[in-house]
Amino acid sequence: MTVGAVAQINRQAFQHNLRRVRDAAPGSRIMAVIKADGYGHGLERVARALSQGKNSADAFGVARLDEAVYLRERGFTQPVVLLEGFLDEAELLTVTQHQLHIVVHHEYQIDILERSKMRAMVTVWLKVDTGMHRLGIAPEATPRAWQRLNACAIVRPPVRLMTHLACADDREDARTGEQVLLFDTCTQDIEAERSIANSGGILGWPQTRGDWVRPGIMLYGSSPFNNDTGADHGLRSVMTFKARLIAIRPSRKGDAIGYGGDWQCPEDMPVGVIAVGYGDGYPRHAMPGTPVRVSGHNVPLIGRVSMDMICVDLRTHPNAHIGDEVILWGDGLPAETIASHAGTISYHLFCSITQRVRVVDIDGDR
Numbered sequence: 001m002t003v004g005a006v007a008q009i010n011r012q013a014f015q016h017n018l019r020r021v022r023d024a025a026p027g028s029r030i031m032a033v034i035k036a037d038g039y040g041h042g043l044e045r046v047a048r049a050l051s052q053g054k055n056s057a058d059a060f061g062v063a064r065l066d067e068a069v070y071l072r073e074r075g076f077t078q079p080v081v082l083l084e085g086f087l088d089e090a091e092l093l094t095v096t097q098h099q100l101h102i103v104v105h106h107e108y109q110i111d112i113l114e115r116s117k118m119r120a121m122v123t124v125w126l127k128v129d130t131g132m133h134r135l136g137i138a139p140e141a142t143p144r145a146w147q148r149l150n151a152c153a154i155v156r157p158p159v160r161l162m163t164h165l166a167c168a169d170d171r172e173d174a175r176t177g178e179q180v181l182l183f184d185t186c187t188q189d190i191e192a193e194r195s196i197a198n199s200g201g202i203l204g205w206p207q208t209r210g211d212w213v214r215p216g217i218m219l220y221g222s223s224p225f226n227n228d229t230g231a232d233h234g235l236r237s238v239m240t241f242k243a244r245l246i247a248i249r250p251s252r253k254g255d256a257i258g259y260g261g262d263w264q265c266p267e268d269m270p271v272g273v274i275a276v277g278y279g280d281g282y283p284r285h286a287m288p289g290t291p292v293r294v295s296g297h298n299v300p301l302i303g304r305v306s307m308d309m310i311c312v313d314l315r316t317h318p319n320a321h322i323g324d325e326v327i328l329w330g331d332g333l334p335a336e337t338i339a340s341h342a343g344t345i346s347y348h349l350f351c352s353i354t355q356r357v358r359v360v361d362i363d364g365d366r
């Protein structure tokens, strides 16, 4: 049996990145976004790493009720915000039982809260749609929705306000400024805590920081922007995805490598085979030329990614040995670089790590 792929998770890097958020938004409280199993890093692991005494997140944000309940069951007592709120009375009951905070983004949720006879107090964030056009109350309907919510017996006043940025991955995009302006305008007569910024807002738009910031990707060490890497913002990568070189083959000029045979050796050359594939979460759409770090040297991917293996061109690294450690992304090779070669984003790579990958915690103060 071949040694499988490993995802190393560096707990110190979480702590470092959380400090980076504090430095970037010193006047704001931090709602650490740990949805989707902590962006693929492991929900409990991430929540622990972000609850370390003084250097702790002030709240957690998750997408699903199950994720929030899981955190409570594992003993986390911090505020946990359900970013998509609740769907019906049954979910609202669970929300109150676990003292979760909810985002209200639609009138149907206000109706349920108004009708509720539950004797509990729920902290509510009212989400305004300022341009994402996915979830949220229309800007002009915001003051009325806010008043209705504050009048609900079950709602703890004053209801907080939030919006979500649609284009913060591009620092040149004028729409972010427009969203902030619209949010400020439609909430100007309301006295309440506010939250706008995701990672892109935190690092790119000082005016979005507000009472609460909601960092996600930057906690995991990646840049939220489409043209740089986490290191450019003083962030450290948390996940290093590793595998092993299991074969080196002397291929001949014209040999077609892998499925479909669409990559052919231009000359006689050494080809390395690595025990990682899309069955582990390596992106199938990674193009030939995607860098792969074999025993400290970046070499190009060749041929198609298969379920359990990838191949690399070892012409520039003739000293590679069978058994050498290979880094797919992480230390020395930003996930953002791999993502751009695969037509995706680092968020997607992290969330794609599969069950069979062994996850290992390390404490490294690099």
Ligand SMILES: *Cc1c(COP(=O)(O)O)cnc(C)c1O
Binding pocket: 033, 035, 083, 164, 197, 198, 199, 200, 214, 215, 216, 217, 218, 224
């Ligand atoms: C996912 C999410 C975030 C975090 O976004 P990043 O780009 O990862 O920083 C913040 N707010 C909401 C509502 C989200 O859904």
